[in-house]
Amino acid sequence: MQALTFKRGVHPPDGKALSAEKPIQVILPKENSELFYPMSQHIGAPCEPLVAVGDHVKVGQKIAESPAFMSSPIFASVSGEVVDIRPMLVPGGATVKSIVVKNDGKMEEIEGLNQGRDYTTMSNEEILAAIKDAGVVGLGGAGFPTHVKLNPPKDTPIDHILINAAECEPYLTCDYRLMLEEPERIVKGLQIMLKLHPGAKGVIGIEMNKPKAIESMTKACEGIDNISVQPLVTKFPQGSEKHLIYAITKREVKSGALPASAGCIVDNVDTVVAIERAICKGRPLMRRIVTVSGNGIKNPGNYKIRIGMTLRDLVDAIGGFNEENPPVKLIAGGPMMGPTLYTLDVASVKTTSGLLCFTKEEAFIPEERNCIRCGKCVDHCPMGLMPFMLNALALKGDGEGFVKHHGLDCIECGSCSYECPAKRQLAQSIRATKKIEAGKKAAAAAAARAKAEAEAKAKAEKN
Template structure:
């Protein structure tokens, strides 16, 4: 059995032992749920309910205002308490619909099982996925219906399920592969029905061999689906790196996976597709890993969107130590948050609560020109030079050296012996470039 991988990358400690053997636990929400109108890349949603309205489980409460957008649905039945700006995991206040859960979970119309999806056209399936509000659930939040609508001149021959889960600590995808295996495969089969000339691949890192065996057992009679075992290396789950590992195709700078005949979808996104197409259920739930040295009992939880981080942490016994840092997502690419009174959104894969020892960041020292960042960068960039240009705000040179191609994976910062804060400077520079482009 060949182990596939990409060029360069790093090997951070896995630290998955806290939750990798913990079955998914179902957690019902308490009284108040918050639904920010931004839970995806693209145009924000517009609230279509108002204070005092009664809403039902699965009812649309946020309308997408553009093609690159995704509607938002209530994950409970209850009463709209307010429509107001609320703190979002990204650190800003976002217009949100606040719902008081009545505990009845009365369903909106249309939430029933459907007939065989093979009788539906590609356009009909895309419409179902779009109306269900499905986005990439690995963290990026790109609307799934957009990914599934490549330009007519792009011939898609590979549908790749990203089951690498290369971030340290995270195990939600691993547990989904073990406990919802058939749903993952059924989601892939639905997408393959939309692209009849394509083959399906499920890429799983070799530190999850139990998941490899579980998926292989389910797909053993599927001639059009193949499980690919990937070398455990970070960032194996990055889209371009995963495509190279499985197909040996390189996505050029400025291009998309569709330009090399590929579509990549996360494990949980495939489950969401299965739920929407076969069960008539919009995106209302996700699996979240709550972990880290500060958590009393780390768990993998099946939760409703809109629940607060605080509820999930309390369900894990609260803190056994005062957390020095709390991150929405993994330690390499997640976002540090300064409150736990924020809602779970579509891209919340984990709540990582780190002790002071786990979160310690050494002080920066001067770059010693060792080149380790260049050796590690999976995008073949020159991180030390980009850092210099970013700190000097020389955005022209930053762009000339392809700084906008940085995927912000943190590999360079991880290996840097001088502990330079490389990714932070790139992130700031990239956002400044984007803001300047919008102005011009």
């Protein structure tokens, strides 16, 4: 079968050999360790605590939620006492109100946990409610609430459900291991999604640098007419929603639009397993598979941890840093898009996919020089933007020009910075300006809504 792909992009060294052949190992939090549960681990409204300091919680207990549709509840992944509710640093760099639970080591579970259901006997409404109640969000990094993604407007028919199994970020191998170790669960999760959209076909997109995963998933799909495996060219950012859609369907998602507008839903491999666990096992999202890699860590590998563990506790549990060649840079996620950490005292959250421990040699970044107008950033930008111009506008503080030249369409993949021979910090400046301008746009929209509501209220009172 021909390998498909998208326009432009880059092909950095994948660095996956350090952990690709390491089976997933379970790491449980130590007794008396503290776990932190930030109230915002997803796109949408943050949660509010349902527990108070001094409360005893059990595994699987819902400890935070929001009444908003665009949100996702949070569950205790250990049993123990709530010892504090305070701000805590999360991998993205923000400080978020968090529930602190001291693990008693007993792992007592709430009543009713592990009561799975037969999805074939459930209505679509029941399936969506169960996914929402289990706190399932996109585990590929964005954290979009899955019950929202699977329930597009009724006038938006879905004919493709695409599973992002590309894992195009260098070093990360947690999805790869899932495809080797639990392929049947991935297929079952996809079948649940297809029940919600019976006219759709499921396609699992896997890059060609993962032949064992292609073989494993192809075997698991045998005899299932509406699910297939599609090989993809090994290229970054192949796993981006818009680019995966284009690669497989040749459809383009318009600026500002969601994948559903192109008749597609895209979900990550581990998200699909979380759906299967929620429906068939009756377990909410409480665990996360994390790749820990880089030459600065003693034991690179793939580890199944409880959400809420600090990254420091994870590193300690797997043997610590490489003492002969310690890391000088820590990255949460992959090297192309993951944020740099200045401390390991951060909570693992639903979207924590990796921890990279780079030595001085791995972390080396050449000195930034003047742009030479070579156009390589344009040639490789998967969104077809002009990164050199956006960088210049960002440095001048020209937000209006930045938006005019489609800066908000940047997916922050870092392809421009990777290819730039002058090593301009293109992605960094664009990301920072995008955050500012997106905030202004959101504030303007909120002000417009408030004004419309006030006018409507005044009109109603007048009548």
